Amino acid sequence: MIPYGVYIDQDIFDLEMERIFRGPTWNYLGHESEVPEPGDFVTTTVGTTPVVLNRGRDGTIHAFVNRCAHRGAMVVRESHGNTKVHTCIYHQWSYDHAGGLVGVPYRKGVHGNGGFPEDFEPKEHCLETLRLEVFNGIVFGTFSDSTPPLLDYMGTPLRERIDMLCSRPIKVTGYQRQEIRGNWKLYVENVKDCYHGSLLHSFNSCFGMFRSTQRGSAVMGEHAYHSVLTTYGVADSENVGENLGAVATHKPKFELEDSSVVDVFREHADGMVTTILTMFPGFVLAQIANHLGFRLIRPLGPDTFELVWINFEYLDDEPWQSEARRKQGNLLGPAGYLSMEDAEALELAQQAFHGEQGSGHAFIELGGREFEDQDHLVTEVPIRGFWKGYCEIMGFAAGDSGATST
Amino acid sequence: MTLTESAGGRVTAEIAEQIAALNYRYAQALDDRRLDDWPEFFLDDGRYIIHPRENRDRGLEGYWIYCDSKRMMLDRVLSIKEVNLYNIHYNRRAISNILVTDAGDGVYIARSNYSIVQTNSGGRSAIFSVGAYVDQVVFIDEEPKFQEKIVIPDTFTVSPLVAIPL
Numbered sequence: 378m379i380p381y382g383v384y385i386d387q388d389i390f391d392l393e394m395e396r397i398f399r400g401p402t403w404n405y406l407g408h409e410s411e412v413p414e415p416g417d418f419v420t421t422t423v424g425t426t427p428v429v430l431n432r433g434r435d436g437t438i439h440a441f442v443n444r445c446a447h448r449g450a451m452v453v454r455e456s457h458g459n460t461k462v463h464t465c466i467y468h469q470w471s472y473d474h475a476g477g478l479v480g481v482p483y484r485k486g487v488h489g490n491g492g493f494p495e496d497f498e499p500k501e502h503c504l505e506t507l508r509l510e511v512f513n514g515i516v517f518g519t520f521s522d523s524t525p526p527l528l529d530y531m532g533t534p535l536r537e538r539i540d541m542l543c544s545r546p547i548k549v550t551g552y553q554r555q556e557i558r559g560n561w562k563l564y565v566e567n568v569k570d571c572y573h574g575s576l577l578h579s580f581n582s583c584f585g586m587f588r589s590t591q592r593g594s595a596v597m598g599e600h601a602y603h604s605v606l607t608t609y610g611v612a613d614s615e616n617v618g619e620n621l622g623a624v625a626t627h628k629p630k631f632e633l634e635d636s637s638v639v640d641v642f643r644e645h646a647d648g649m650v651t652t653i654l655t656m657f658p659g660f661v662l663a664q665i666a667n668h669l670g671f672r673l674i675r676p677l678g679p680d681t682f683e684l685v686w687i688n689f690e691y692l693d694d695e696p697w698q699s700e701a702r703r704k705q706g707n708l709l710g711p712a713g714y715l716s717m718e719d720a721e722a723l724e725l726a727q728q729a730f731h732g733e734q735g736s737g738h739a740f741i742e743l744g745g746r747e748f749e750d751q752d753h754l755v756t757e758v759p760i761r762g763f764w765k766g767y768c769e770i771m772g773f774a775a776g777d778s779g780a781t782s783t
Numbered sequence: 784m785t786l787t788e789s790a791g792g793r794v795t796a797e798i799a800e801q802i803a804a805l806n807y808r809y810a811q812a813l814d815d816r817r818l819d820d821w822p823e824f825f826l827d828d829g830r831y832i833i834h835p836r837e838n839r840d841r842g843l844e845g846y847w848i849y850c851d852s853k854r855m856m857l858d859r860v861l862s863i864k865e866v867n868l869y870n871i872h873y874n875r876r877a878i879s880n881i882l883v884t885d886a887g888d889g890v891y892i893a894r895s896n897y898s899i900v901q902t903n904s905g906g907r908s909a910i911f912s913v914g915a916y917v918d919q920v921v922f923i924d925e926e927p928k929f930q931e932k933i934v935i936p937d938t939f940t941v942s943p944l945v946a947i948p949l
Contacts, residue, residue: 457841551838551845554940583866631861635854685942688845700884703849707859712833712847712945720943 379764381730384560390679396425397658398676401524403517403531405549405660405673406430406440408689409706410514411549414473416459418761422675428507429453429463430516433474438511439474439529452504453554476504477712512536513543515671524687531656534598534605538654541645542664546692550702553686553710559723560595562767564674566662567719569604569759571595571751572743577722579716584639585629592650595759596753602657602766604759610648637704638714641666655759657665657766665715667698668705680727684720686710689712693697788837791884791892799883801921802893805927810876810897816898818864822856824922829853830931833949835939836914847936847945858947869946871904874911884920890930893918897934900949912938912949 383389400402404423407430411419418431420443427443429452445452445465452465462479464471470478478499485493494663507518510527519704528536557564570698571593576583590775592622593608607722641650644667654662659674669690686709690702708715744756748765751758768775795836806823812820817925838845851854863869879896894917901911914936921930934949 434785456837467835549843551835551843552939553835553845553847553943554837556940556942558943577868579866580862581870631865633855634861638855638858686845703844703846706844706846706849707855710847711943712940714862715865717806717946721868724870724943 381729381737381739381743384727385608385679387679390560391674392675392771394424394426394757397767398426399520401519401521402658402770403524403527403656404658405656405659405671406507406509408514408547408549408671408687409438410547410737412438413460417457418453418460418463418474419457420453420455421673423507424676426520427451428518429476429488430518430535431463432476432644433781438516440509440626441472441508441514442507444504445470445503446478460767461471461563461599466582470502472504472536474519476506478502478504479592481502491700502643503554513539513549515539515543530600532597532599532603534657535603536594538652539662540601540604542652542662542669544780547669548692550688553688555684555686555711555720556677556681557684557723559720560679561674561676562763563661563723564682564684564719565655565763566760567656567723568653568672569606569659569757569763570596571756571759572607573722577718578715579718580708583630584633591754593754594757595746595754597750597759597762598655600766601748601759601762604655604762606651606653606754606759607756608651609647610650637701638702639666639705640701642701655763665707665709666705667702668701668709670709675734680731705777708720715767729738791886794883794885794891796883797881798891801809801922801927802883802891802918803868803881805920805929806893806895806916809929810878814875816858816947818947820858822853824924825853825856826923827853829856829929829933831856831929832889832932832947833934833936834943836935836937837939838858839935847941863946864885867946872946873898873902875902875908876881878916883888883920884900889921891920891927893920897949899923910938912936912941912945914938914949 406421407419412430412432413434415434415436418429421430422427429443430440432438443451447468447470450465450467452463464472469482473479483491484493498748507520509516509518512527527745591608596605597603641652650666652664661672663670663672670688673685675685677683692701710716741757741760744751744758748758748762804808809824833847835847836839876897876899877895878895881893883893886892897916898913899911900908902908917933918929919931920927
């Protein structure tokens, strides 16, 4: 039972930022290909903390908090770019690619007047850095010294699937952003929720695509708070993966006038057509037919989060493969045939939580009350796994009401 | 490509007026929720693309909608009328600063600004999307049609979703 208070309470949100996003977790910062040249940077956030991902002169990638060590102003204002040095506009303190302080105006004063004290030590005024690990080009960062090594943190199912989807060189093809008036955890639950796929997203059933009866699995492996959801086409058919229409298990209600949106080419020998991989707390890797993307869940407050879709293709894609991914892009994102409902469902949930002043609770027992891997998709067990990990890291005992345990 | 494409040849007031009227009729059809009329503003092989400004400025794709045939637009209409679920809302468009240039070979380029105010089920209104239209217009039997309409939202973080075409 999940008390609704955890979705609306500001104190719980603040604690999440501290214990989860600044705690022993790995957070998606970007992909190496987004900062290919020395000096290239992109800005992002970890929880609500603004962060810069920057490639240094020697090619090393660094990440630091985007908050001036002097008076706290945001140093880097652009979303991306290339620079030799980052200079805060307020008093022009400047920092290198690793967040090290390299310039302080009037440090020694002017004509003997002012200046910082003799014992001013620039090394003590650098920007806070994150510890980084890179896996298949994906850069993850953590604020905590106690976070286990990335591969241990991921566990086997995530490591294998990321290997499968990201070991070829990739190219980011674009960003899509939605601000959704819901708590960030609602989206985490949504991408672990095998129950809603064929029910909320009617495009699937009306046009004869996915159903819960399709072969699939929901695997968490060693760490229940991550998950990999997979669906397969019809394994023995020669048509597997040629076209999502061919994996329809029932007669569709409608037919598309132009089926290029669902012209799917086979990419995986085992007929895998969908992967939705979720790494605690806010990283998603999704392959829906041939559409590939990372998703980043950025909490903005108890009632709002930003969902960033980072779409990619493989560098060695043929033009027809790029075109197929481009067309299938209509399925996902803010206007996606398979995704637009999520924003509405989550906003409806958030509104209703407030209506109840956070009293009441969610009921999540489809597929049972435990946390075992599932060889089917008629299950909510991955959501239970998320909450198990959440309670552990937040220091809530299972059964706590949450809102009162802080 | 940025929003400062160079101007082409001048057009007559009559052409400019017809192309402006095309945009106004387009806006009214969508505001009135006459979705079946929407594909009819386009050629059979017309293109309708929503290209958020963030991506356009960076030379990336990241389209929200990418239709390269009228049939894809008909599918979009069917899906949002019969299949997809989304927030209950009304949109109201204002299109302004329409400037038309002659690109040659019977193709006119029309650039304009749009803003869409969205009103929710509780009757509260807010700016939903602001941006530019870059259109390629041709005349078929003296009727202007979109050969291509690229919508470039400045509002590249959309709240919460896009159902009805912009």
